[in-house]
Structure formats: C-alpha cells, structure tokens
Amino acid sequence: MVSSVALVTGGNRGIGLATVRAMSTAGFTSVAGSRSGAAPDGIACVPMDVSSTQSVDSAFADVEQEYGPVDVLVANAGITRDTLLMRMTDDDVDEVLQTNLFGALRCARRAARGMLKARHGRIILVSSVVWAVGSAGQVNYAAAKAGLVGAGRSMARELGSRGITVNIVAPGFVDTDMTAELDEKQRETILSSIPAGRYATPEEVAAVIAFLASDAAAYINGAVIPVDGGLGMGH
Numbered sequence: 001m002v003s004s005v006a007l008v009t010g011g012n013r014g015i016g017l018a019t020v021r022a023m024s025t026a027g028f029t030s031v032a033g034s035r036s037g038a039a040p041d042g043i044a045c046v047p048m049d050v051s052s053t054q055s056v057d058s059a060f061a062d063v064e065q066e067y068g069p070v071d072v073l074v075a076n077a078g079i080t081r082d083t084l085l086m087r088m089t090d091d092d093v094d095e096v097l098q099t100n101l102f103g104a105l106r107c108a109r110r111a112a113r114g115m116l117k118a119r120h121g122r123i124i125l126v127s128s129v130v131w132a133v134g135s136a137g138q139v140n141y142a143a144a145k146a147g148l149v150g151a152g153r154s155m156a157r158e159l160g161s162r163g164i165t166v167n168i169v170a171p172g173f174v175d176t177d178m179t180a181e182l183d184e185k186q187r188e189t190i191l192s193s194i195p196a197g198r199y200a201t202p203e204e205v206a207a208v209i210a211f212l213a214s215d216a217a218a219y220i221n222g223a224v225i226p227v228d229g230g231l232g233m234g235h
C-alpha cells in the first residue's frame with residue numbers, strides 16, 4: 001500500500017461512522033468528513049460539506065496537510081427528501097442530487113488528483129438497492145443512487161489503468177438515523193420483503209467497504225456490491 005489514509009464523507013454517524021471504525025481496525029489512518037466538523041470521541045474529523053466544491057477542496061487540503069495523501073475515498077454522505085413525484089419540488093430534487101450524486105463526484109474528482117500521482121487508490125461510492133429496483137416516494141433519491149452506478153463505472157474505466165479502482169456498494173435497509181424516520185407500518189412492509197427478515201447493521205455494510213479498500217480487492221473494479229439481505233437478488 002502506497003499510502004494509508006482513508007477519508008469517509010458523512011463519517012460522523014450511521015454507516016459512515018461504522019466505516020471510519022472498520023477502516024481504522026484494518027490499519028488505515030481513518031478520517032471522517034462531517035458538516036459540523038465534529039464526530040464522536042476518538043474519531044479524527046474535518047469539516048466538509050459535499051454540496052460545496054470549496055468545502056470539499058478545503059477538507060482534502062486539511063487531510064493532506066495533517067495526515068498525507070488520501071488513498072481511499074468512501075463517498076458515503078447522503079440525504080433523503082422523500083415524497084411522491086407529484087408533490088416533489090425542484091428543491092427536493094436539487095438538494096438530493098447535489099448531495100448524493102454531485103457530492104460524490106466532487107469528492108471523487110478531488111481524490112483522483114492525488115491518486116493519479118500515486119498511481120494507487122480506492123474510490124467506493126455508497127449507493128442503495130433502490131438504484132436497481134426503484135422506490136415509490138424516492139424518485140429523486142433513486143435517480144441519484146442510479147447515477148452513482150453510471151458515474152462510478154465510467155470512473156473505473158478512466159482510472160483503472162492507473163492502479164485506481166472504483167466500486168459501488170448498494171446497501172438495502174440499514175439501522176441508522178435515516179431509516180429511524182420510517183413508521184412502524186412502513187418498517188413491517190419493508191421487513192416482509194427482505195429475505196433475511198431484518199435490517200443490516202451499519203457494521204455489516206462497513207465490512208464490505210473495508211474489504212473493497214483492501215489489497216485483496218485490487219482486481220475488483222466497476223462492480224456494484226449489494227449488501228441487502230437478498231432484497232435486490234444480486235442487483
């Protein structure tokens with residue numbers, strides 16, 4: 001491994017926090033990016049709003065100065081603005097695309113700069129099972145998550161010859177603040193559609209991300225890896 005710094009956007013809670021911890025356990029210098037610049041005790045954190053190019057650039061500069069070049073980017077930050085299509089406002093679409101899709105692209109573009117120099121790197125984009133199967137009430141979110149797959153595969157083609165892999169992790173339902181917003185009826189309906197009969201833990205998603213960041217995953221590129229208990233049946 002040329003360098004060992006991993007930056008996880010939205011690393012202050014949920015899947016991102018579990019990923020920061022998993023990457024530390026795997027031996028990386030693991031840094032969270034968070035809008036507030038704060039994270040739980042013991043977690044290194046830089047202020048970073050992925051919806052702003054300036055904020056992304058300054059977060060990368062901070063990390064590079066303090067810890068060294070970023071070898072692994074986990075583009076995890078995401079939001080939902082769920083509502084039915086007929087009620088969805090321009091802002092609902094714009095905010096979700098700016099954060100979930102363009103936010104990941106901004107970070108990947110900035111990360112690729114150092115990775116190209118190092119001729120080594122890992123970019124892991126956190127999508128969702130809804131990229132493939134759709135989700136009523138999440139037209140904006142599913143569009144962003146499907147966009148990550150096309151973008152990630154295109155990046156994999158552009159960067160693959162330079163020792164950089166780009167892969168996409170597509171979780172199903174995971175126990176985090178994001179799914180805590182669902183009511184009991186929605187939760188029961190969802191659970192009945194998951195072959196595993198339960199939600200994932202954030203740690204189960206983080207373990208797959210950490211594997212993709214490892215040397216053992218050097219020949220996996222442009223892949224979508226589902227972590228969904230069978231909900232998407234491999235998609």
Ligand code: NDP
Nearest residue numbers: 010014015035049050076077078128171173174176177178
């Ligand atoms: P949470 O809601 O628990 O956490 C979201 C994280 O994203 C927070 O750290 C939040 O930071 C950060 N974030 C949001 N907007 C921005 C921004 N503009 N700039 C920087 N950080 C931002 O979500 P999860 O852990 O559940 O989800 C993580 C990822 O996994 C998301 O991309 C989500 O779409 C995806 N996912 C989640 C699933 C689930 O069931 N939970 C299923 C499939 C995919 P802050 O604390 O500042 O708000």
